[in-house]
Amino acid sequence: MDEKAATRDELHHTAKALGLDLPAKATKGEILEVLASPSARQEPDGHREDGHDGADDGAEETDAGGRVSARPDDVSSRDGQPRIASQMEAFRVLAQARAEGQMVPLPRMLTGNDRRMHVRQTIREDHQLRIARHNEEAFGKFDKLASSRFSFFRGTALLFYRDMAGDDSWMPTVLAAGDVHPENFGVMPNADNVPIFGINDYDEVFYAPFTWDLKRGATGFLIAADEIGDHGSGKRRKIARSFVRGYADKVNVYAADNTEESADLRRDNAPKLIADLFDDATSGGRAKWLTKKYYNENKTGFRASKKLVPITSRRDEFQELIDRYVAESELVVPPRAGTMRVKDVAERRGQGTASLGLVRYYVMIEGPHADASDDLLLEFKQARRSALDGLVPHSEHVVDGNADRVVHGQRVQLVSGDVFYGSIKHRGISFLVRERSWFRDDIDLDDLSFTKWCEYARICGEVLAQAHALSDESGLLDHDVEPDIVDAMGVPDLFVDDIVRYAEEADERCRRDHDGFRADHELGAFRRIDLVYR
Incomplete structure (x- = not known):
């Protein structure tokens, strides 16, 4: 659903929730005009979808238009107008209590209608601004989540982690990738523009117990092996076990020899499954890739399509932005x-799953040759608060800022990663900057046999082990973390079984949640947000 399909009452309801000034008898057209204004469209830096950054629970916050919004702990209405509801602070308190050992029930213990209402409220809260603005891509995202359980899992990280609030507080802390699943690994460039294989999405990166990545990763493999691989429960369990076992075995290696800084997977040292992926990714070449996917007929810029909307009139604005980015990040331009x-x-x-509806730009940088064969593409992607923030057990390791946090994760977990990777603020929004490389690619899960599913899962577990082991190299940890992880795992077979059993329960919970979400979506539940009226 887009704004034109929304009723006048729906638009009025959401405009008021955003605190926008409206005449009492505003027409639908007038409300649309207000919603289309820059102050209504722009999301403040540091805010997740709920409009709160949670950095100072006692302080009021202002949105991009200078209006005062409700604090995370302020659930009352003001001036007779309802306010957007938020459970962020309630879950922060829940996570802290759980981490301190209190026997506090978690949302994963809810059943029936109570669980369905929790799922609805969490997804509404996670997408409040996009729903309130009747963002067309947001409604497209809900359609996508309804169509596939794996997409639902990928696009609802906040729901997954609220079920884990405060868990595993006694486990060693690492820099967790935050959103581990089979499609968040792939081929990408390092600082020398050489293809490497590793984790390719750090949007949710956060310091957390090492088990959090394993639980989400094992659950992701179970769900993907069901929906994409069409494997039965026994085979899916073996695939998930391969992922956790790959992690456990490789962490033991790093604890013994400290080789994690030189362990990147390249074409020359990759197992055949990943070596074949390297070959596929690098088979075409930059010029062919640009011509096929991006260039207009004269190769002077982007071609217009459903997914790409050229905004050439803003080229000078983005030239200033690029110049500022180079200066502020002290980038050594290759x-x-x-x-x-x-x-x-x-x-x-229309790109991604979790990030559908967020601001994203592609900037074409002219290469050194005049034949339009070597231009570069830089992506500016709106960053937002991690789904783990406020839910993990307390840690002294904190990275401020949204895009800055993501950049920190990439720089720690990918040795000599993409040279263009960085962050910048523009028009009040925190953007992640990275290169869209012509050889960036990931594995086609549809093509994997059961044996290759197990092999791929094990490789991903090994890659995650390297990422965690690097937390004490260029990360914030000040001690050798691998021996602590090995000690915390204890008996390897028991540890693997514990993680996989958790994942199996999460898999079944996701199945039930998806059924309830689909029913709610069909009834229009995500066309409006939750408000506090008293």
């Missing part, structure tokens, strides 16, 4: 980027 001249700019729509 020769292949020429003079960092902006050739064209486009809005990127």
